[in-house]
Amino acid sequence: xxxxxxxxxxxxxxxxxxxxxxxxxxxxxxxxxxxxxxxxxxxxxxxxxxxxxxxxxxxxxxxxxxxxxxxxxxxxxxxxxxxxxxxxxxxxxxxxxxxxxxxxxxxxxxxxxxxxxxxxxxxxxxxxxxxxxxxxxxxxxxxxxxxxxxxxxxxxxxxxxxxxxxxxxxxxxxxxxxxxxxxxxxxxxxxxxxxxxxxxxxxxxxxxxxxxxxxxxxxxxxxxxxxxxxxxxxxxxxxxxxxxxxxxxxxxxxxxxxxxxxxxxxxxxxxxxxxxxxxxxxxxxxxxxxxxxxxxxxxxxxxxxxxxxxxxxxxxxxxxxxxxxxxxxxxxxxxxxxxxxxxxxxxxxxxxxxxxxxxxxxxxxxxxxxxxxxxxxxxxxxxxxxxxxxxxxxxxxxxxxxxxxxxxxxxxxxxxxxxxxxxxxxxxxxxxxxxxxxxxxxxxxxxxxxxxxxxxxxxxxxxxxxxxxxxxxxxxxxxxxxxxxxxxxxxx
Numbered sequence: 001x002x003x004x005x006x007x008x009x010x011x012x013x014x015x016x017x018x019x020x021x022x023x024x025x026x027x028x029x030x031x032x033x034x035x036x037x038x039x040x041x042x043x044x045x046x047x048x049x050x051x052x053x054x055x056x057x058x059x060x061x062x063x064x065x066x067x068x069x070x071x072x073x074x075x076x077x078x079x080x081x082x083x084x085x086x087x088x089x090x091x092x093x094x095x096x097x098x099x100x101x102x103x104x105x106x107x108x109x110x111x112x113x114x115x116x117x118x119x120x121x122x123x124x125x126x127x128x129x130x131x132x133x134x135x136x137x138x139x140x141x142x143x144x145x146x147x148x149x150x151x152x153x154x155x156x157x158x159x160x161x162x163x164x165x166x167x168x169x170x171x172x173x174x175x176x177x178x179x180x181x182x183x184x185x186x187x188x189x190x191x192x193x194x195x196x197x198x199x200x201x202x203x204x205x206x207x208x209x210x211x212x213x214x215x216x217x218x219x220x221x222x223x224x225x226x227x228x229x230x231x232x233x234x235x236x237x238x239x240x241x242x243x244x245x246x247x248x249x250x251x252x253x254x255x256x257x258x259x260x261x262x263x264x265x266x267x268x269x270x271x272x273x274x275x276x277x278x279x280x281x282x283x284x285x286x287x288x289x290x291x292x293x294x295x296x297x298x299x300x301x302x303x304x305x306x307x308x309x310x311x312x313x314x315x316x317x318x319x320x321x322x323x324x325x326x327x328x329x330x331x332x333x334x335x336x337x338x339x340x341x342x343x344x345x346x347x348x349x350x351x352x353x354x355x356x357x358x359x360x361x362x363x364x365x366x367x368x369x370x371x372x373x374x375x376x377x378x379x380x381x382x383x384x385x386x387x388x389x390x391x392x393x394x395x396x397x398x399x400x401x402x403x404x405x406x407x408x409x410x411x412x413x414x415x416x417x418x419x420x421x422x423x424x425x426x427x428x429x430x431x432x433x434x435x436x437x438x439x440x441x442x443x444x445x446x447x448x449x450x451x452x453x454x455x456x457x458x459x460x461x462x463x464x465x466x467x468x469x470x471x472x473x474x475x476x477x478x479x480x481x482x483x484x485x486x487x488x489x490x491x492x
Contacts, residue, residue, distance in 0.1 A: 175208050227264075230269050272307065332392060
């Protein structure tokens with residue numbers, strides 16, 4: 001994170017964020033020395049802030065450096081559009097800065113405080129997709145002030161970003177729940193480091209290692225923790241991996257969700273928010289089907305004390321196991337970049353923007369409703385690959401692109417709702433609602449879960465049903481016909 005003391009740092013943007021970071025750098029001198037601000041505002045150019053000169057315009061910095069190896073650039077323009085960031089990045093790269101940093105989570109700091117510890121090296125995901133929506137995070141999180149908040153899957157991509165943003169929410173306590181000790185250790189350590197660096201309020205952070213599939217434990221721990229709000233992010237998510245392990249997908253994503261929902265209801269949790277996916281719409285894979293069933297479990301849960309709701313959105317840029325880190329690895333290895341089909345497209349959103357909108361929805365949403373985040377227009381995967389090739393300094397012809405064919409359970413394109421659905425735009429930007437959206441009645445859902453339980457869990461009378469993959473797919477197919485039973489599906 002920190003550079004050498006003689007590193008010259010040029011801060012791009014002399015607004016509130018840039019000034020705040022400059023003061024932090026100059027007060028500790030660990031990261032280096034702020035050499036100058038660079039800005040496009042003609043009223044600022046030629047002036048100074050705390051004896052630091054403001055130079056400009058930004059496009060002129062190509063000839064600024066006499067020693068590029070000793071210079072770093074730090075982009076601190078929270079309101080910059082994706083197009084503007086692309087332009088700035090190209091300028092800085094041509095200026096030969098040895099390192100280019102950015103304030104991540106642009107959507108979350110527009111009206112908050114900016115700190116040097118939040119900066120990181122710029123990544124392709126910062127330049128892909130649309131410009132994130134700007135939301136007053138502190139206002140959006142007011143419903144969490146003084147509350148106890150539990151995040152399942154807190155070590156994952158969405159769970160960890162929710163945790164970072166919740167530092168600014170004034171929550172009394174943050175429970176970081178997960179079954180992977182390494183991922184929970186990392187986010188716990190990171191949050192404490194952010195707090196030490198001045199980020200957010202002084203919430204008590206509590207790591208909790210546990211297993212959603214352990215029903216007795218979930219009832220025990222939720223009663224003990226007395227959480228007011230739960231964000232249920234934990235799930236197995238990798239489509240091809242879950243096609244190879246369909247029983248585990250259902251055990252974790254369906255019955256694990258059932259356990260935490262029932263335990264939350266009994267514990268009197270005020271708000272419960274399930275994180276769902278566009279792959280739950282007319283699902284073609286077991287993962288999508290498992291999330292469809294998880295949605296129905298939440299939407300069919302009625303409680304006088306609790307609000308149970310679902311937030312559905314598409315892919316997030318840079319999540320673990322997604323194409324952005326895969327493409328990065330392939331490009332830096334010299335290629336080829338592998339793509340399933342030339343027409344494949346996906347909805348994409350940055351992780352910080354998705355987390356911000358999830359937190360917003362958790363406060364304004366009401367029980368029994370399914371909310372959809374407006375993802376904008378889908379991006380073609382081939383276009384994303386070409387942008388990333390250029391980001392890493394290659395020409396498109398330098399890196400071969402191979403089309404490898406569709407993998408099990410994958411679609412060429414995804415949709416956020418069914419053809420017969422009619423989403424309603426809420427009064428909040430980028431948040432839509434599908435009221436009373438239930439695939440199954442409570443009775444039909446219970447029948448499905450009962451049939452699946454015979455396959456997923458051992459019992460004296462199960463016979464050949466236990467862990468029978470063919471029977472699992474046949475059962476799911478009777479309720480969700482879009483999930484097919486492959487001819488070559490092994491029985492076990």
